[in-house]
Amino acid sequence: MLVEQIRQRYLETLERMEKAAQRTGRDPRQVQLIVVTKAQPLEVVQAAIQAGAQALGENYPEEGVMKIQSLPEAKRVQWHMIGHLQRRKAELVIQHFDFFHALDSLRLAQRLSRLAQEAGRILPTLLEFNVSGEASKFGWPAWEEAAWPNLWPEIEAVLTLPGLAIQGVMAMPPLFENPEEVRPYFRRLRRLFETLSQRFPQAEWRHLSMGTSADYEIAIEEGATMVRVGQAILGPRPPKQEPK
DSSP states (O other): OHHHHHHHHHHHHHHHHHHHHHHTTOOGGGOEEEEEOTTOOHHHHHHHHHTTOOEEEESSHHHHHHHHHHOGGGGGSEEEEOSOOOGGGHHHHHHHOSEEEEEOOHHHHHHHHHHHHHHTOOEEEEEEEESSOOTTOOSEEOSOGGGGGGGHHHHHHHHTOTTEEEEEEEOOOOOOSSGGGGHHHHHHHHHHHHHHHHHOTTSOOOEEEOOOTTTHHHHHHTTOSEEEEOHHHHOOOOOOOOOO
16 A cells, blocks of 8 residues: 555656656656655655665665665665765765765765775765755855855865766755745756856766755756655655654
């Protein structure tokens, strides 16, 4: 029953994604759906895989690793680390995740680079930018477009590091009741993506990761190649357990 419910919502989301892409003349195959399993119990994650999800996104490395190690189906899907990462937990991403969306500092990049080289792998990675100026959001400060050139030296340093394949950008814009209000933030990230592509052609700028359950259709209309959708597919997250 749970698998069927999730499959229905998953297919509905794919259909809405397809229509959003077609509205702007895009090929729907250019957009990847990341099903966000943050805080969802194992049975829901397992059902998501059985329902057809091909890429799962986790916000906390330890929680993601627990799921990867607990689920027999884990190897059937890509695992994306989409949340803020502390440097001391970087090794968990290198060891267990296929893709990292939230690289937000040179220091973290240097640690990931060293660990990736030691592990003999290359980690596909996105640069995270703060396009709204909200103190609660992580990422390089990018809300003032006139100040973007101040970021170039650090971005260039990141791009020279071995072990990391920088493939695009990511942001977490503000959440609005009316999804249309987020469109200017998506457009800012798209302009930054295009500016970086021109400024640093040595990197493979493929991905624009933006859009969640509340606004993924707007994100696709504005150029997203990855959308991160959780509760619209899996249902509400269980309430947090208060420590006894």
